[in-house]
Amino acid sequence: MGREERKDPGVSQPAVMSGVQLVGHGGPDMLVWRDDLPVPRPGPGEVLVRVLAAGVNATDVNTRLGWYGKGEGRAGWAGEIAFPRIQGSDLCGRVVALGAGVEGLAPGARVICPTNQGEPTGANPLHFVAIGSEYDGAFAQYCVVPARHLHDVSASALSDVEIGAMPCAYGTAHNLLTRARVAVGERVLVTGASGGVGLAAVQLALLRGAEVTGQCSLTKAQAVRAAGARVLDRADPPPARRFDVVIDVVGGDGWADRLEALVPGGRYATSGAAGGPLVQGDLRTIYLNDLTIYGATHQPREVFAGLVTIINTARLRPVVSKTYPLRDIAAAQADLAAGRYPGKLVLVPPEPNP
Numbered sequence: 001m002g003r004e005e006r007k008d009p010g011v012s013q014p015a016v017m018s019g020v021q022l023v024g025h026g027g028p029d030m031l032v033w034r035d036d037l038p039v040p041r042p043g044p045g046e047v048l049v050r051v052l053a054a055g056v057n058a059t060d061v062n063t064r065l066g067w068y069g070k071g072e073g074r075a076g077w078a079g080e081i082a083f084p085r086i087q088g089s090d091l092c093g094r095v096v097a098l099g100a101g102v103e104g105l106a107p108g109a110r111v112i113c114p115t116n117q118g119e120p121t122g123a124n125p126l127h128f129v130a131i132g133s134e135y136d137g138a139f140a141q142y143c144v145v146p147a148r149h150l151h152d153v154s155a156s157a158l159s160d161v162e163i164g165a166m167p168c169a170y171g172t173a174h175n176l177l178t179r180a181r182v183a184v185g186e187r188v189l190v191t192g193a194s195g196g197v198g199l200a201a202v203q204l205a206l207l208r209g210a211e212v213t214g215q216c217s218l219t220k221a222q223a224v225r226a227a228g229a230r231v232l233d234r235a236d237p238p239p240a241r242r243f244d245v246v247i248d249v250v251g252g253d254g255w256a257d258r259l260e261a262l263v264p265g266g267r268y269a270t271s272g273a274a275g276g277p278l279v280q281g282d283l284r285t286i287y288l289n290d291l292t293i294y295g296a297t298h299q300p301r302e303v304f305a306g307l308v309t310i311i312n313t314a315r316l317r318p319v320v321s322k323t324y325p326l327r328d329i330a331a332a333q334a335d336l337a338a339g340r341y342p343g344k345l346v347l348v349p350p351e352p353n354p
Contacts, residue, residue: 019140053164319343
């Protein structure tokens with residue numbers, strides 16, 4: 001056992017699949033639907049997964065645009081991308097076949113994986129690769145994932161679509177809250193609170209027993225209030241010296257105001273810049289108030305495993321506003337970019353051909 005590929009005997013595996021290839025950096029025209037993609041084979045230590053649902057995320061749009069490259073360069077999370085690439089940073093899937101040497105997972109198990117997957121190097125112990133950026137992801141009927149990054153969520157009462165909405169946004173939010181050490185009774189400000197990561201941070205901070213204020217457009221505030229948080233209009237600066245922690249995925253012009261909103265000894269954590277990556281502030285605000293700033297991209301395995309426990313016990317349900325057939329990916333990304341809906345949008349691939 002474990003020395004050769006093992007398959008689910010009850011599942012017929014086709015030779016080709018449907019999916020979306022990103023053929024270069026640029027607009028939605030760079031997303032090409034294909035019905036003749038070869039189904040990948042799992043190598044040693046890898047698992048073939050049938051995709052059940054895949055969330056739509058800003059990171060997929062940013063990768064398509066090449067936004068992660070500074071200056072004039074275009075790049076993905078970890079540098080230049082090899083095209084064509086199947087994107088998809090959120091995965092809820094079912095194990096179809098195990099590569100040689102894989103133990104601890106069974107064919108038929110429902111699984112997820114983190115978007116950012118630690119692959120430390122001697123020069124960088126925090127080095128990672130991202131599914132859908134450095135290797136093919138979930139915007140197809142099948143994908144291959146290293147077994148060490150997969151987590152079994154078969155026990156969860158959440159639906160495939162709900163689970164498919166969670167790895168990227170909720171993994172990012174859980175990592176932010178963990179890095180900032182959010183504790184019971186602390187006052188937390190979350191920016192972009194009606195978006196995927198923001199609303200996830202609101203829900204997870206409330207689950208920790210924090211007192212949460214979400215900053216967002218008042219037109220989408222209902223979802224934030226329904227989660228149990230107070231709401232602050234995104235056009236209004238937050239009150240000074242009010243919060244123990246700021247969870248910021250917006251950046252942009254209001255960055256200095258968010259630092260002023262922290263009490264002495266407060267903590268600021270960021271993993272996004274939807275309002276702009278370049279900010280201005282006063283260093284005196286940071287050092288005279290003993291503030292701590294966290295950048296949160298690397299996700300330790302134990303942190304994502306904590307989210308898996310929350311998923312398997314169904315301690316919260318993600319807000320999924322709309323689902324789309326995978327073929328409608330351009331429309332889904334346009335809706336995401338326009339901020340038309342609170343929470344998450346999810347793509348569902350077609351059933352595989354027998």
